[in-house]
Amino acid sequence: MPTHTTRSSPATEPVLGWRLWSLCEDGLESWAVDYRWRPGENVATCLDAGRRRCATAPGPGCLCGFWGLWRPSLCVVRACVAPEPPWHVLGLIAGWGSVALHGREGFRAERAGLRCLFTDRMWAAPALRGRAGAAPVHHVGPALVRLRAAAAQYGVPLLAVRDAARVGLLAELGVPEPQVAEAVELASRWTWPGLDEGRLAPW
Known part of the structure; x- marks a missing residue:
C-alpha cells in the first residue's frame, strides 16, 4: 500500500x-489481479477480496484501478525481481475517467x-544480456x-524503445523528454548496480 497521500479527480485529458x-x-494479463486486458477501453472494478470492495475504482485507501507508472525505471525494478515465464512485457497506457495520483510513483485510473x-527486456539478468557491445536483449522466438500477435490484437505498435524514440x-x-531519455538509457545498459543473478539488491 502506498504510504504517500493520493488524490482522485476526473481527468480532463x-x-x-x-x-x-x-x-x-x-x-x-495484469500482474497482481486476475484480469486480462481487452482491446480498446478497459473499465476498472475493485477486485480486492480481503475487504469490502469499492463501489467505483479507483477507490480511496485501496489499490484498485489500472496502474500506470511515471517512469520506465519503476517498471524495470519490479520486473527484475519477478521470475519468467510468463514473459514480462513493457508498454505504455493512457488512463482517463477518475484518476488517483500517487505522487512520484504513478496513478490509478x-x-x-x-x-x-x-x-525490450531491460530486466534480463547480466548473464542473459551478453558481453558489452552485443545487441540489446529483446523478446525472441x-x-x-x-x-x-498481442500487438495486432490490441491494435498498437510494437517496436524497440530506441526505435520508438528515434522515429518520434x-x-x-x-x-x-526526461522519460524518453531514461527509457533509451535503460534499453542501452549492460550492467545493473546491485543486480546479482537477476535479483535486485536494496538500492
Whole structure:
C-alpha cells in the first residue's frame, strides 16, 4: 500500500503511464489481479477480496484501478525481481475517467487503454544480456511471435524503445523528454548496480 497521500479527480485529458503485463497465449494479463486486458477501453472494478470492495475504482485507501507508472525505471525494478515465464512485457497506457495520483510513483485510473508495446527486456539478468557491445536483449522466438500477435490484437505498435524514440513515436504519444531519455538509457545498459543473478539488491 502506498504510504504517500493520493488524490482522485476526473481527468480532463488522458494521463500516460508505463506498465508491465504477463504475456499469455490469449493476450496480456495484469500482474497482481486476475484480469486480462481487452482491446480498446478497459473499465476498472475493485477486485480486492480481503475487504469490502469499492463501489467505483479507483477507490480511496485501496489499490484498485489500472496502474500506470511515471517512469520506465519503476517498471524495470519490479520486473527484475519477478521470475519468467510468463514473459514480462513493457508498454505504455493512457488512463482517463477518475484518476488517483500517487505522487512520484504513478496513478490509478478508472479507464485505460494500451498505446504501445515494446520488444525490450531491460530486466534480463547480466548473464542473459551478453558481453558489452552485443545487441540489446529483446523478446525472441516463440515469445516474440506471441508478442506480435498481442500487438495486432490490441491494435498498437510494437517496436524497440530506441526505435520508438528515434522515429518520434514516444514524443507523439506525449511521453515527456526526461522519460524518453531514461527509457533509451535503460534499453542501452549492460550492467545493473546491485543486480546479482537477476535479483535486485536494496538500492
